[in-house]
Amino acid sequence: TFKREELMQEVQMHMSERRFQHVLGVEEMAVALAAKYGVSEEKASIAALTHDYAKERPDEEFELIIKRDGYDQDLLNYGNPIWHGLVGASMVQRELGIDDEEILEAIRLHTTGAAKMSLLDKIIYVADYIEPGRNFPGVKEARKLALVDLDEAVAYETKHTLLHLIEQEHKIYPKTIETYNYWVVRKA
Ligand code: DGI
Ligand code: FE
Ligand code: FE
Ligand code: FE
Structure with a gap:
């Protein structure tokens, strides 16, 4: 498996410079949150560096894997x-040789969240949203919450992402709704 420098280089080769800068921002934020919340900083670093590794792959490649590897075929929609x-x-697992299931799960959940999330899952989900390069209305509030209560930050991000998706009339993936029901509604 890779050292941080090698991993960075591998990731950088697979994306635009702009996206790579986002990835470095997520890493910075994820490592800071990991230190604060008592999670392995190394795992946070690796998960952050690789979370968008596949973002620039062609749709055809994803479709092939979804059909071939036993994913829920609804994903094709x-x-x-x-x-x-x-x-x-x-x-990430096959090409970068990362086999740590906690890291792989944080990558899997980084966009939609889930009802059940580990601390590392929450850190990557939130770090992706609040990294220093993000600039949208509400990001300051999200950054403030992340330093006070990680669960509140998850709830805030989930609610505002969903509001944005609905405003744009985007199709909502069921897991995104599950995340909302669990972290935004169910929360006391
Ligand atoms: O990869 P990033 O841009 O850093 O961020 P991300 O992976 O968190 O989100 C990628 C995009 O996915 C973002 O525009 C929000 C969107 N998204 C999140 N949940 C859903 C969704 N898009 C659809 N259509 N449905 C969802 O449920
Ligand atoms: Fe992403
Ligand atoms: Fe995100
Ligand atoms: Fe990202």
């Missing part, structure tokens, strides 16, 4: 936004 983490984790 979605697209890269849903595939690059959920299916992309398998590319």
